[in-house]
Amino acid sequence: MTTLSESSTYPAWIYDGTPIDDTFGHGEKAVEFLRWLKHPKSGLPGKAFQLDPWLERIVRRIYGPRHPDGSRIIKTVVLLLPRGNRKTSTAAALALLHTIGPERVPHGEAIFAAADRKQASIAFKEALGIVQARQQIAGAVKVYDAHNSAKKIVYSKEHVTLEVISGDAGTQHGRTPNFVLADELHVWPNFYLWEALQSGLDKSDNTLMVVATTAGRGQENVAWEQIEDARKVARGDIADPSILPILFEADRGADWRDEAIWCATNPGLAHGYPSLEGFRRAAAAERSMRERQSFKQLKLNIWLDQSTEPFVDMEVYDTGAGEVEPMDNEPCWIGVDMSTTTDLTAVVAAFKDEDGIVSVLSHFFLPADLLRDRGDRDGVPYPEWAAQGYLTATPGNVIDYGAVTEHLRELCARFDVRELNFDPHFAQPVMAPLIDDGLPVLTMRQGWVTQSPALNELERVIVGGKFRHGGHPLLRWCFANIAIHTDSAGNRTMHKGKSTGRIDGAVATWMVVSRAAANDNAPSYWDDPDLAQSLYGVA
Template structure:
């Protein structure tokens, strides 16, 4: 990830920020005129620290020659405790009652759930009530989390992903609050499509780091990283990424200061002693350590809190792509994991590749309610179907006939030595295949059979000798694995959460395990070149 390459140095280097029309200065003056009820200083001033002021000027100052805004999307990645909520609320008010307002304009802050939405609204409401000139021109609809400018008709409203449909919105400003916690992307898509209806609209994503890659937050942050690194030219996107590389020493206080811009302020925030206490506790509690890295240092973590392997190591196997044509006719082992209802069904093929393996999966899921399944699992099943990563079979359960047909196709194309099944749910398919001479075998999901397979799979990944081509569903499944280890060091796979899917990883372990066993040929005197036929005569 190389956080150093995406760090917003411009916040600290004193470089000039263009402001040809004075809109940046205008925004700063408005924010500094606000009051904040939690500030105990006389007059309760809203504090806009130097690093925050630079951000505001960078958002609102640069303009096209006709005065229209250049920056249309801001991706602000900040750890907890850096007053992200206060700054976001102030920006929302800037567009509701401040100089960025549009008559009748909709200003939306969107959160993952009603509780988080209420927190955002409460922050804005507190600022309004503490700022007399603003309070005098605003009417409240508290039950709707809404503030309305009586003079201009513009309004601010806090909404959530679990509040039902929001179609028809035409916002001029959207704050996507803690995007990493959004379980599905429906609201995101609705608001994004609504923003383009209004000229000069602005989207601000303000979030802490999250977990996993199959979510809308990772997509947005990763795009912002590419813009920050110069891989994508997009002046309309402003990346402001305070994050930490996963392999950085999380105990180093210099790392804390780099990730938390508020620590450079006086008084500093978050509380440095509080961070030290959290770090001390994290030394002895792995769960707390992961939370500290994610929430306080903005390390984007793997999905599982107890991962099988580091996903950065796993990702090294994405290149080069798997060439299935080149593998035709080569010895091959299949691992099959059949689903009972909501899980995916998967067939994984494994080929030996020197001291390592090449694997490729074929996933199946029911076509019925594909969007609902995507919402439940928080992953883009419809997109994966369109991109050919998944086969959707008619009905609300996987059609095993389609799976069996695929297995037969693979046996025709490759030199399939074994087809390993967990016999649960697979009796009929195994019988059908065996009857036609296909090498179907049982591989039960217990310690005795799976532990050696998992060990071999782990060895291959860590050694950089598992080539998988970067299949996104397979990656998601590996990311979901939670590992249980017995006293002898044997490992087994489990789901980190009930909605997680790990079927592809299980099938990959089965295929690799059988490939490992199958490659160890038994010695036979009949194939020993040192022994002649005469030596066998009695």
């Protein structure tokens, strides 16, 4: 089994002792400043800030290498670190390095950004504790900590400000920071704060963005994008010396009980934090699926799927991301999961080739006026998906059912459609005109009698490597949101558990993949009205 230290993205340079360039001495100055700081909870003599060797190497690597003009080479740091490795105290110290330390810029603006007020408050208290622990700093700054007002630390002599902000505090455009610390990016609800801060950094030269986060869930979020870009730099897929990837993450297939994996993923364990005994107690206990996933995500930095009880392993699902070949005039089964007039509607067309490969073409609909609002609610980039053609944004603030109807007519004109299967909820406005057209419209019951065997067939196709979905990002998100309920008789049904995400595309998929997979391209059940009525109900 490949160990973490052999991974192509593992930051081996932290431990290998290779020289780190520091021609101008900025790396040494940064280290000296952090050693000068105190921390109220430090166990070292004089409450000195604990700058362990692994962390010192990181600081030197960020601030030492410079261009000939003295400007910093590193512009973005992506630090993926499990919980308990003193990420917040490190982040606070780096923020102070740019506020009162040698990296400060006169009249500069340093920002400590968090997802919400609660996390921002934790970050502020950490920075404030470091400030108050050393009298020389406390006497040189002004602290603004009034209730319901901006929390700031100001170095008055040079008018440098460190402000802690959150994503739920309204717009943050108009800022011109020279330093941003993005704390726990994996829980940021949307892209807006990130975009505002990134655009602010772009206004000036020699700025620095530090992302310090634990692993998250799902791939439709700003954290996944940044981590995935950092992985590409770490592997050498992208040559970008301005990005420094520091990725402490275990492989998804790693043995989560292996102490060697724990130590490789958690650089602080060698120095007494987090608690090794705590790891052992957690690993020794009988773990539910939820607890095991929590252990993997928070202690081993394994990026998880959106659902806490996934239907299938999304890595297996992703093997079907190859291009879906056009299948004009071929037998086709269509599933439609209609929504209310203001939510997501999914249409999935399924085909099966002679080798038993089931391919799907997916498309979605949302009201154009609600794209951003629904994107904020669900935490996904609906406007971007619409621009990329994965989603049709119908004019207005309700779905234009006529657009859905027309899309289905186009599919029927292009393919040999055997069945148009509808979840009957909210579907009548679309079903009625298609019935009038003489198209093979069916309603499909959503209970376990229909769904459980269909899920078995869908699972068999996916796990067997016979499912092709073209890498459609919205469909993948729907599948990642699935949770499975199993009753006492072993019957399974699909739901979204506690997730706020949608599963509409997955519902439309199980409706038709099982039909396509089980059918030998023979005539549809529609051709036997009595059988269709008994199994599905005919509209």
